[in-house]
Amino acid sequence: xxxxxxxxxxxxxxxEEQGLIVPDRGENGYREYDDxxxxxxxxxxxxxxxxxxxxxxxxxxPCLDKPRSIYxxxxxxxxxxxLAAERDRLTERIDVLIRNRDAMTEYLTxxxxxxxxxxxxxxxxxxxxxxxxxxx
Amino acid sequence: xxxxxxxxxxxxxxxEEQGLIVPDRGENGYREYDDxxxxxxxxxxxxxxxxxxxxxxxxxxPCLDKPRSIYxxxxxxxxxxxLAAERDRLTERIDVLIRNRDAMTEYLTxxxxxxxxxxxxxxxxxxxxxxxxxxx
DNA sequence: TGGAACCTTCACATAGATGTGATGGTCAAG
DNA sequence: CTTGACCATCACATCTATGTGAAGGTTCCA
Numbered sequence: 001x002x003x004x005x006x007x008x009x010x011x012x013x014x015x016e017e018q019g020l021i022v023p024d025r026g027e028n029g030y031r032e033y034d035d036x037x038x039x040x041x042x043x044x045x046x047x048x049x050x051x052x053x054x055x056x057x058x059x060x061x062p063c064l065d066k067p068r069s070i071y072x073x074x075x076x077x078x079x080x081x082x083l084a085a086e087r088d089r090l091t092e093r094i095d096v097l098i099r100n101r102d103a104m105t106e107y108l109t110x111x112x113x114x115x116x117x118x119x120x121x122x123x124x125x126x127x128x129x130x131x132x133x134x135x136x
Numbered sequence: 137x138x139x140x141x142x143x144x145x146x147x148x149x150x151x152e153e154q155g156l157i158v159p160d161r162g163e164n165g166y167r168e169y170d171d172x173x174x175x176x177x178x179x180x181x182x183x184x185x186x187x188x189x190x191x192x193x194x195x196x197x198p199c200l201d202k203p204r205s206i207y208x209x210x211x212x213x214x215x216x217x218x219l220a221a222e223r224d225r226l227t228e229r230i231d232v233l234i235r236n237r238d239a240m241t242e243y244l245t246x247x248x249x250x251x252x253x254x255x256x257x258x259x260x261x262x263x264x265x266x267x268x269x270x271x272x
Numbered sequence: 273t274g275g276a277a278c279c280t281t282c283a284c285a286t287a288g289a290t291g292t293g294a295t296g297g298t299c300a301a302g
Numbered sequence: 303c304t305t306g307a308c309c310a311t312c313a314c315a316t317c318t319a320t321g322t323g324a325a326g327g328t329t330c331c332a
Contacts, residue, residue, distance in 0.1 A: 009309090010291065028298060030309055043236075050233050051187065053288070063243050080247060087240040094233050097186050097226060100179075104223040107199050111216060145279090146321065164328060166279055189318070 001033040005041040012041065018054040020044050020061060040065070050090060060086055137169040141177040148177070154190040156180050156197060176201070186226060196222055 002009045015021050016031075021040060023031040043064060047057045060083045138145045151157050152167075157176060159167040179200060183193045196219045 008290075011289080013311090014289070028309080030298085046232050046236055048289080049187070049229060050236055051185070055288095060240070064239055080244065083240055084244055087237055087244070090233060090237045090240070093185060094230060094237060096182050097230050097233070100182055100186055101223055101226045101230060103200055104196070104219055104226070108216065108220055108223070144321075147319080149281090150319070164279080165281095166328080184319080 001031075001037065001041070004038045005045070007041055007045060015041065015044055015054070019058050020054060051093060052086065052090075056082075056086060059083075137167075137173065137177070140174045141181070143177055143181060151177065151180055151190070155194050156190060187229065188222065188226075192218075192222060195219075 001007075001012055005012075007015070012021070012031075016023065021033075021037055021044070023033050023037065026032050040061075044057060044061070047061075048054070052060075059079060063079060063083050137143075137148060141148075143151075148157070148167075152159065157173055157180070159169050159173065162168050176197075180193060180197070183197075184190070188196075195215060199215060199219050
């Protein structure tokens with residue numbers, strides 16, 4: 001599992017400790033990770049990377065689980081509200097990041113050496129003046 | 137300053153300790169924050185919020201300083217490369233966040249109660265399937 | 273001459289995400 | 303049976319961004 005996800009064993013245990021994943025145990029006590037956990041762990045890491053704390057992730061994760069869109073049973077209004085709120089917070093952060101990124105790009109462009117193209121994709125509005133503000 | 141930026145005094149001192157800001161000192165030893173520092177602190181907090189560590193921020197911050205675009209003197213190639221690299225990393229994060237955000241929105245839409253509109257702006261592609269992967 | 277309201281430094285505390293090591297069980301191959 | 307490669311738990315360490323409080327100086331207003 002560690003190899004599949006890139007997360008250290010320690011980290012997997014930590015996620016488990018935080019209730020983010022609950023792997024089965026074999027007779028011998030060994031953890032048995034269902035294949036679907038690899039997606040789940042990646043999602044967790046994505047959200048952590050997004051700045052969400054495990055505590056929040058634990059709450060919104062059930063909503064984002066993979067075999068959903070079949071029947072999503074236990075989605076309390078509270079969870080939906082929380083999810084929406086987190087999404088909005090996330091949107092705000094994204095905006096901050098985009099503005100920062102664009103400021104960097106702008107500077108690099110001005111200086112004139114703008115090689116090192118983004119290897120991933122390329123969302124984002126390449127304008128907006130210079131700086132930034134934090135929200136969280 | 138603390139009031140202007142929302143950062144606690146302690147935090148301002150911390151940023152100073154990390155070399156991110158270098159306020160002048162009055163006769164009495166009091167810190168004297170130039171007005172431009174309010175922008176700078178906001179920028180710092182934006183970058184911190186972006187997940188960049190102070191160590192990195194310290195390096196790229198001089199490039200993003202405000203009275204720039206006049207004459208930007210000391211931009212070594214190393215700093216430019218670093219800045220470009222950080223910008224690309226940032227772009228990757230942004231993509232991850234956008235995908236996560238869109239997954240949330242998608243879920244909320246499916247469930248049907250998609251009120252709680254984003255109060256800020258509204259970047260982003262409202263599609264892409266579900267999940268995510270971390271890069272950092 | 274107070275005293276309130278600032279400021280200073282120093283230092284210890286905390287919380288979250290992770291690393292690392294000690295100690296020991298399990299399993300499969302030799 | 304033993305050795306190597308797994309696995310388990312526990313516990314302590316680390317790093318970053320912060321909070322908090324103590325002990326004391328400064329400024330200003332009454």
